[in-house]
Amino acid sequence: MSEITLTPNTGNNLKDRFFQFASKHMGFISVLISVLAILLALLIGAILIAIAGINPWEAYGYLLKGSFGSRYGFGETLTRFIPLLFASLSFAIAHKSGFFNVGAEGQIYIGAIGALLVGAYVTNLPPILHITLSLLAGIVFGALWAGIAGVLKIFLGSNELINTMMLNYVAIFLVEYLIHGPLKDPQLFIYQSSPILDSAKLPIILPKTPLHAGLIIALVVTVLIFYLLYRTPIGYQMRTVGANLRAAKYAGINIVGVTLVALITTGGLAGLGGAVELMGAQFRMVAGFSPGYGYDGIGVAVMGRYNPVGIVLAAILFAIIRVGTGAMQRGAGVPFPLLSVIQGLIIIFVIASGYLTNKLTETTVGGRA
Amino acid sequence: APAAVEPTQAPTEAEKQVRVAVVFSTTIKDEGYAQAAHGALMEMKDKYNLDVSFQESVTDAAVKDVLRNYASEGYDLVIAHQLYFTDPVNEVAAEFPDVTFAISGGFRADHPNVVAVDATNWEATYLAGTLAGLMTETNKLGIITVSESPIAKRMVNSFRNAAQAQNPDVTVKHVFTGSFDDVVKGKEMATAVIKDGADIIFTNCGAGNIGAIEAAQENGAYAIGSSVDLSSKAPDTVLTSAILSPAEYIKIIINGYMNKDLEWGKYYPMGVKAGIEGLAPFHNFEDKIPQDVKDKLEQVRQDLIAGNIETPSSE
Amino acid sequence: MEAFLMGTVVTWLAMSIRMSIPLLFTGLGGLVSQKAGIYNFGLEGMMLCGAFFAYYGSFRLGSPWLGLLMAIIVGALLGLLLGFTSITLRVSQLVIGLGIGIFGLGLTSYLYRLLDQTGTEHVATLFPSIHIPFLSDIPFVGEVLFSHNFLVYVCIGLVFLISWFFNRTTQGLNFKAVGENPQVADTAGVNVIRYRYFAIIVSGALASLGGAFLTLTQTARFMENITAGRGWIALAAVILGKYNPWGVLMACFLFGAADAAQMQIQVMSLGIPYQFLLMTPYILAMLAMAGVVGKVRSPAAMGKPYVKH
């Protein structure tokens, strides 16, 4: 059998050189392609903005300036980036383990509740300890919440897509109930939880911006997660179960055990995301605590192709969109709905552009090496 | 800081413009609270030739950042139009002592550069309750809100007290839609209450108001709108609306700022007396509503102004 | 008491049906695309666009029929978009679906604002509820079953039609084969790509109809995000219904009935915290999943694009 790497059978060696270059720098190229896709989406957006009677370049000026052109905007963007990163990690690790978790949103809420209970009601602890315990509480609560769907899947074979989705709604109403009743701040006349104590707050790491130590936690966790997946036996087992359940069984891997670990991780990550958001940014629980971070996380994970660098880049993109579009309305008065239109276009174009990346990967590095 | 350039105005003029920013928690097309305020903002813009900016659908997660941005982008007056933004505004205001803040619909002003203007939220409702109590034939009334809030609770109590003051046999059902956007839920919820016997629905559930009014229309019941005059939605169904004039808060704040006749650092609960609360005109019902009812209403109004009616609890 | 119960039950059932139908239209849309092996995560966005364009057509052109037509066309176009990206470009159906959701929300809200600049009232013409002589007048049954809008009966008709299509026609058989194993279908001479495009376009149109139902029969006005997440519930209903039209019908009715029930219970004001009442439909769905539904076997080629060399 012919074990040759295929170079496209056109004599054109310029093309060949391109393919050779491509096969070496696939990562770079895929990023490049995505960037072009984004530009295309922005171009269409520009036309719409112009139709709305606003100067697109000015508008986009605010997009950049608002998201990282100014010190504050920079900090703000990175602050939004944190929960997005956690949510996407949560989806990614579940995906790798063959589990479809669309429940990050709910797990974020419940995780935050966990952190709140420790952060607001456990008193006089030294900050280090208090913060650690609150974070742990977030992880545990998130894991337990995901665990409901997991146990139902493992023991009753219920479809986790539905259960995680349903649990989102339940979580949000549950939290609303809690802050109306048991966890309501007695000091306040409106329905909010009590704030967490100062000893449980994450420190600001970029003065004069909201950027808090959650960023460091998020980045460290990202590294840990991918280390877990690709450098530890349990991670190996998770990926095996995700990639080929039968083979995993024949190899003597304990499916139930591994799936449980996967669940705890996926739920724990989202829960940790909620805890960090609470302890670093919002400090008290309110009804609209997470503006859809959990759902954005799915997009981030897929767009980032489930690899650490990709996910980080995609999360930054989503954060920029969230923050920058706000600046576009403030500065240039771009109608709010147009911002969603542009966001939608960017997502659709970037994902669609994945086609080119795939094709290129196939024709260069892909196939039988 | 960059000015949001008005194509119509020469930049030189833009320099002198007072810059006002407003933060909304929903979109400005909510057929009520935010929409009215946005309208007022545009009115003020023309009146004082302001340089105006606003941001919609600002989440609790982001509101502080938005406020800080406005403050640091050199806006003179930053207004947050939402009860739940009270704390964030007070927190941010402390960081920007030389920027002026206002909470429209807020309930606390902790700093000299903050003012909180709100309707009592119950006086107009009290009038609505009086009318409902007098008009109901089934002695069953319904009140629909999105979710439970202290405001909502106080309104419900106010509505009930008022109705029962006129007619002790009246019972009031309070139900929730759980969604600001869901017109159909509002409609079905109202239908349920009406089928249960209620003949007048007081609706205060965001976009759901429209649905609730349609439900009343289709089932031959009456509706009382809230916050803005909703009569135009169904002139022969909407008896009146309990005006909380969110528009007025914005006007009071901006006028007060421009004419320096509003004292900052204070909380202004304003009601019937201040003329920002009350019932909308009866429109088509002008002649259908008996004179004695109108007299009763007027008398209650006087009591409210005189402060003879104690504030209902928010529990 | 008797009468009161009767009343409540009737109201509840009638309401349940009204609440279920938008879900059912959209759910059937989800079913059709998934039977052919394509996830349609764009249901919410398509539904929302359906709601707006139905409203717009009815309001601008003065006829609900034209509104209905517009909704169907727009839905089909969105289906085509999802089809092109997932069938031809073979990229993530999941995220494109999410993208369509965000895009749809923005687009409809924006157009609505353009429409709304004049403060004047703009009310769409609704389809009237039908009144079938005799039938509609039967106590109980009459109000529950025969007091509805004709679209309700169209929707039920679609359930019959679709299950007939899948079980009693050759095309239906080929269709299922495409979702089970496209290569087998291909070797049998079935044009996989054509079937899948057909599926996703129909899916878009049906999802859009779900939205149209809201603005052509339930409320005469459009509101930003009027679908309020119904598309996602519909998606859940497809799986809950085990990819079977009648199952989907049951699942949608479960959601509708549960929602209607919690409303009725609120009216009875039993003092249960309303948040718990609001979460009942979702908890019921999970219980149903764990209890009666059990293990769901989804079409084997679900979500897998067909690569032909």
Add this chain to the structure above:
Amino acid sequence: MTEEFYVSFHNIRKTFPGVIALSDVNLGVKQGQIHALLGENGAGKSTLMNILYGLYHQDSGEIFLCGQKYEDNTPRNAIEHGIGMIHQHFMLIPNFTVLENLILGQTSPKPPKLEKDYFRKEILKVSEKFGIKVDLDLLVEEVSVGMQQKVEILKALYKGAKLLILDEPTSVLTPQESQELFKMLHDLNKKGTTIIFISHKLNEVMQISNTISILRDGEVVATVAKGETSPKELSRLMVGRDVNVKYEKTSATIGEEVFRIDSISLRDHHNKDRFLVKDVSMQIFKGEIVGIAGVDENGQKELAEIICGLREPTSGGVYLCGDDVTRATTRQLIELGLSFIPADRRNQGLVMDFSIAENTILETHYQKPFTRGFSLQPAVINNFAKKLVKEYDVRTPSVSVPVKNLSGGNQQKVIIGREFSKNTRFLLVMQPTWGLDVGAIEYVHQRLMSARNSGMTILMISTDLEEVRKLSDRILVMYEGEIVGQADSTTSIEDIGMMMAGSLRQDARL
């Protein structure tokens, strides 16, 4: 020159991402022939036929059908031109009934209605005519592989095939079934059907075909008339070197008992009074190969799964080196020294998306030296994989290549290497050479023999009777979940075949 041929290929080239499957194929098949296509794994046999059938499309080159240029090759078109193909991997939908599978893609007499009864009649006519009996109302997942193949053939004939392509049809059949198939093919051929027969089993090819073409590395290296060639020549043409197909077997040096099964049974949880495995007992000693012959779906799968701890028997016991392992988990068994080469390498033996290196540690990844403390040791793993690839001569540029990109033979080598390089006390092998070519088969067989000679204890389950007879010291025949007979390499093929078919029970002979 195209006129004389029924089908002819001219300069066909086909590439897949990174692979040249067919570089330049020229081939002609005459009307009324049984034309065999012979070639190693990955030679391009299936690809060439898939192109003719329209499942793939060639990059360049032309096809002529009955002298006409045959363009736009799609399956539908192929069917209309009377081309039928039985694919290497059956093209049936498991959760459809046989009937539905046959109807698929047909146009109904009264569209759009699905006229099942009409089709049933039509199909029965055809199955009468060609004498192919199948139960139309069973789900495909419920019928045996042999039956599934009959369904495939019936499907092709029903669709009016004048040219019938069979891609490795006998790999799943008993000798008897194979003989029946050949008879059937001869009849069809008499009735005027041209047949293309793909295989890499020389004796079959010699038996059935009248012309033989050999593919190697995506090219036709020769086309010979059967009369003018020999198995030896064919294998040389095929592999490109001499292959010694036969070699003498040293008699086993039997040691102590290593593995024992005491009358285990497994009840079908779908049908309580049916047994998938029924009262099976056996005892295997150090240094011998025991072979289990039998047609597929006669309980071998379940038996193997019980031995591997994937299932618990309803009754009976399993013992490894004296320990009762009836309820042991798979991992425990592996740690006790069980090695297993599963039947379905793509789904059970390997993780297709993983690299070769990752696949070499599937069962041992958590043990030293692959894991130290918390973390895997990539360097160690890679070296191990490199060594293994070298020792078992896996043809690959590097160990980081995903195994899905390896040819079947090389995939099997990865598994064998992995299982042999553990410290094994008992080796369970299923279908060790399924779908492999002579070269690979020879290699695998030698590996098994040398393992056995160096004292390994082996239980081999295979549907390839030749293989069983060639390697086993003792043969057990399994039929409907029971051991129906004992045999050894001296027992005649016919007898064993009859046991496999259930028509002869050994006790009947005694």
